[in-house]
Amino acid sequence: xxxxxxxxxxxxxxxxxxxxxxxxxxxxxxxxxxxxxxxxxxxxxxxxxxxxxxxxxxxxxxxxxxxxxxxxxxxxxxxxxxxxxxxxxxxxxxxxxxxxxxxxxxxxxxxxxxxxxxxxxxxxxxxxxxxxxxxxxxxxxxxxxxxxxxxxxxxxxxxxxxxxxxxxxxxxxxxxxxxxxxxxxxxxxxxxxxxxxxxxxxxxxxxxxxxxxxxxxxxxxxxxxxxxxxxxxxxxxxxxxxxxxxxxxxxxxxxxxxxxxxxxxxxxxxxxxxxxxxxxxxx
Amino acid sequence: xxxxxxxxxxxxxxxxxxxxxxxxxxxxxxxxxxxxxxxxxxxxxxxxxxxxxxxxxxxxxxxxxxxxxxxxxxxxxxxxxxxxxxxxxxxxxxxxxxxxxxxxxxxxxxxxxxxxxxxxxxxxxxxxxxxxxxxxxxxxxxxxxxxxxxxxxxxxxxxxxxxxxxxxxxxxxxxxxxxxxxxxxxxxxxxxxxxxxxxxxxxxxxxxxxxxxxxxxxxxxxxxxxxxxxxxxxxxxxxxxxxxxxxxxxxxxxxxxxxxxxxxxx
Numbered sequence: 001x002x003x004x005x006x007x008x009x010x011x012x013x014x015x016x017x018x019x020x021x022x023x024x025x026x027x028x029x030x031x032x033x034x035x036x037x038x039x040x041x042x043x044x045x046x047x048x049x050x051x052x053x054x055x056x057x058x059x060x061x062x063x064x065x066x067x068x069x070x071x072x073x074x075x076x077x078x079x080x081x082x083x084x085x086x087x088x089x090x091x092x093x094x095x096x097x098x099x100x101x102x103x104x105x106x107x108x109x110x111x112x113x114x115x116x117x118x119x120x121x122x123x124x125x126x127x128x129x130x131x132x133x134x135x136x137x138x139x140x141x142x143x144x145x146x147x148x149x150x151x152x153x154x155x156x157x158x159x160x161x162x163x164x165x166x167x168x169x170x171x172x173x174x175x176x177x178x179x180x181x182x183x184x185x186x187x188x189x190x191x192x193x194x195x196x197x198x199x200x201x202x203x204x205x206x207x208x209x210x211x212x213x214x215x216x217x218x219x220x221x222x223x224x225x226x227x228x229x230x231x232x233x234x235x236x237x238x239x240x241x242x243x244x245x246x247x248x249x250x251x252x253x254x255x256x257x258x259x260x261x262x263x264x265x266x267x268x269x270x271x272x273x274x275x276x277x278x279x280x281x282x283x
Numbered sequence: 284x285x286x287x288x289x290x291x292x293x294x295x296x297x298x299x300x301x302x303x304x305x306x307x308x309x310x311x312x313x314x315x316x317x318x319x320x321x322x323x324x325x326x327x328x329x330x331x332x333x334x335x336x337x338x339x340x341x342x343x344x345x346x347x348x349x350x351x352x353x354x355x356x357x358x359x360x361x362x363x364x365x366x367x368x369x370x371x372x373x374x375x376x377x378x379x380x381x382x383x384x385x386x387x388x389x390x391x392x393x394x395x396x397x398x399x400x401x402x403x404x405x406x407x408x409x410x411x412x413x414x415x416x417x418x419x420x421x422x423x424x425x426x427x428x429x430x431x432x433x434x435x436x437x438x439x440x441x442x443x444x445x446x447x448x449x450x451x452x453x454x455x456x457x458x459x460x461x462x463x464x465x466x467x468x469x470x471x472x473x474x475x476x477x478x479x480x481x482x483x484x485x486x487x488x489x490x491x492x493x494x495x496x497x498x499x500x501x502x503x504x505x506x507x508x509x510x511x512x513x514x515x516x517x518x519x520x521x522x523x524x525x526x527x528x529x530x531x532x533x534x535x536x537x538x539x540x541x542x543x544x545x546x547x548x549x
Contacts, residue, residue, distance in 0.1 A: 051462065054466060056462050056465060056466065079468055079470070082465065082466055082467075082468055083468060086466070087463075087466040088466075089459065089462070089463045089466070092463065094459075094460070094463075094489055094492075094493060095460055095463040095464060095467075095485075095489050096489065097484065097485045097488035097489050107464075107467055107468075107469075107485065108467040108468055111467060111468030111469055111470065112468055142492070156467060157466070157467060160467065160468065
């Protein structure tokens with residue numbers, strides 16, 4: 001049970017002067033239940049990559065397997081794949097269209113051809129999962145705040161009960177509070193429901209606290225693919241490709257250079273606090 | 284699938300045609316369209332085809348790219364051909380049941396098809412080689428005399444340039460929303476006509492909302508920069524005719540002359 005990408009290449013606008021490669025020889029294996037951070041600079045191919053995972057884009061060459069089956073096989077049922085691999089696009093609130101939030105969340109499960117009762121049950125569950133307040137259920141989605149709209153949009157995908165949830169920059173354009181809320185929500189979904197999460201972001205600080213694994217994309221290639229502490233050791237290379245390690249890493253590195261015996265491998269704020277207190281306590 | 288629509292798109296490259304003054308290209312397109320309707324024998328169309336082929340060659344736009352736009356008008360083309368084929372009175376050629384194909388009808392159908400194809404190719408060549416900004420600048424300058432009759436030339440060209448600028452933006456947006464809804468299991472490609480029309484609602488509502496939002500933002504941004512219409516506005520790159528533009532005019536008028544002589548009189 002996993003997503004496997006085997007030597008995937010993708011070229012935009014093939015055969016024209018505008019042709020350029022968006023993905024070059026990408027090989028990945030994402031097992032079940034992992035919390036993956038997909039990081040890259042703008043235009044590094046991360047959005048194109050995730051669209052390959054649920055069959056919205058077809059690789060120019062190479063194969064994508066979901067649970068061992070080639071998803072681009074003509075006989076493969078793409079609709080059921082899209083229910084299993086849920087994709088929340090960037091600014092998902094821009095795709096809301098129904099007259100009230102509840103109906104909008106029903107759209108996904110309804111497309112799966114489920115009976116009305118099941119559809120409504122799922123929509124209700126999904127809205128509850130994202131912590132959406134009952135009193136807004138029958139309000140127009142266009143009257144809500146940005147953060148609330150985004151919750152509705154995420155619920156719209158969750159209602160399809162995906163096994164894998166991919167989120168493209170779910171915190172873009174939100175204030176710090178909304179940011180933390182959404183990230184906390186995603187973490188909760190991962191921990192409680194055991195679904196695989198792929199979180200796309202360009203901010204290391206966003207993902208460092210949550211993920212088990214980081215995939216760094218650069219110019220269509222996989223630059224790094226490892227656990228966070230290992231990836232952050234390459235903070236100099238990360239800077240070269242327009243990214244940065246979390247601020248904690250820099251603080252720890254500088255403390256180390258200044259002669260304090262701290263562990264530079266910590267990635268979260270809390271761990272850093274303990275490390276620093278330990279180091280200064282010894283002083 | 285949406286990338287197939289080439290009408291109104293710009294193809295970035297460097298060529299003689301690209302560097303021509305937009306006024307020349309506008310006039311040339313107009314003259315070309317006129318010539319298509321002036322010519323009424325096949326010699327005229329051969330000349331038009333040669334002229335068009337020369338322009339395409341000079342523009343360095345891959346022909347494949349130009350003809351891809353043709354797919355979208357294929358349906359319209361078929362309808363015009365069928366109507367012309369069966370509904371033109373004249374000398375009977377073949378008669379099947381109640382439908383008769385006449386010699387005149389056949390000729391008319393072929394001519395209409397050629398005209399339509401050339402018309403679309405010619406005008407898409409213009410938009411492919413001219414940036415929307417240049418195009419509307421040219422149009423504004425060409426239509427300037429109309430200001431004497433109180434025609435709001437600047438406003439019209441501004442509206443046109445905004446509309447043209449928005450085509451690729453809205454196309455990209457459509458693509459994005461379509462994918463987002465497909466990720467939620469929407470199906471735009473199968474089912475009966477009614478079902479397919481219904482399936483467009485989840486696409487059109489967000490698209491309209493986003494278009495209004497963009498229009499609002501744009502109006503605000505223009506207001507913030509004190510935009511107040513065309514009076515007293517100067518251009519950063521004013522349009523000035525070069526020698527190559529004069530030469531191009533010569534070629535265009537010569538072409539029209541040849542078509543009139545050979546396509547009408549002969």
